[in-house]
Amino acid sequence: MLHIDKSRSKQPQILALAIQDMRRTPGQTVCYDNLPSYVTVRGRSLSVRDELLKALIEDQRGLCAYCMRRIEPRNAHIEHYIPRHCDWYQGKRTLDELSVDYRNMLAVCKENGTCDATRGNAELTVDPRNQSDIEQIRYNTKAEILSDNTAIDSDCRGLLNLNDGFLVYGRMQTLQGLYRWYQHESRRAGDMKSKCRKRLDELQNGTGHNDPYAGILIYRLERKIRALS
Numbered sequence: 001m002l003h004i005d006k007s008r009s010k011q012p013q014i015l016a017l018a019i020q021d022m023r024r025t026p027g028q029t030v031c032y033d034n035l036p037s038y039v040t041v042r043g044r045s046l047s048v049r050d051e052l053l054k055a056l057i058e059d060q061r062g063l064c065a066y067c068m069r070r071i072e073p074r075n076a077h078i079e080h081y082i083p084r085h086c087d088w089y090q091g092k093r094t095l096d097e098l099s100v101d102y103r104n105m106l107a108v109c110k111e112n113g114t115c116d117a118t119r120g121n122a123e124l125t126v127d128p129r130n131q132s133d134i135e136q137i138r139y140n141t142k143a144e145i146l147s148d149n150t151a152i153d154s155d156c157r158g159l160l161n162l163n164d165g166f167l168v169y170g171r172m173q174t175l176q177g178l179y180r181w182y183q184h185e186s187r188r189a190g191d192m193k194s195k196c197r198k199r200l201d202e203l204q205n206g207t208g209h210n211d212p213y214a215g216i217l218i219y220r221l222e223r224k225i226r227a228l229s
């Protein structure tokens, strides 16, 4: 899992227009289920849900919010972090309000059995929008995900099933790629710590598509930099 900084992401214009549409319709509740299918933007009729999903994927640099696999619109969908319908939420805002809040939406893969596939409307403790939650996630040498925080650990390994064999394999391949990069760079000129810092910065703050499973790379690079200090 990676930190998704929602404070930086802007609500797409299409969502603002869709909300306006719903407000103008007498007797209609403003909520995700009532989103109009299409909205006209600069003379073009665009699918609201498709455009929202594309914007989310872009904000997440092309990776699933939970498992960090590469996603595209055809193999992803919109997940509401606070579900649209649930009986445990006790915040100030209504579920209808949250259902159309861009900051409550995440782009998530459609794979069977991982991420939100079995979550339903269950409550999650781990929140990719919180940096402090991400900092409590660890990866062992087998590339399995874990946390000393039992609630986060249970979400990652249980509810989200992030140690599914396919994901562990993907993360291990990514890790081995990093080790090869260390070997390659150590034979070339330049300070290893600076090179690691540059790569870490690109993973955390870069633009465009990120490396799949970037979270394990960040985790390992931070430790490598500390070891080189």
Ligand SMILES: [Zn+2]
Binding pocket: 064, 065, 066, 067, 068, 069, 108, 109, 110, 111, 114, 115
């Ligand atoms: Zn996923």
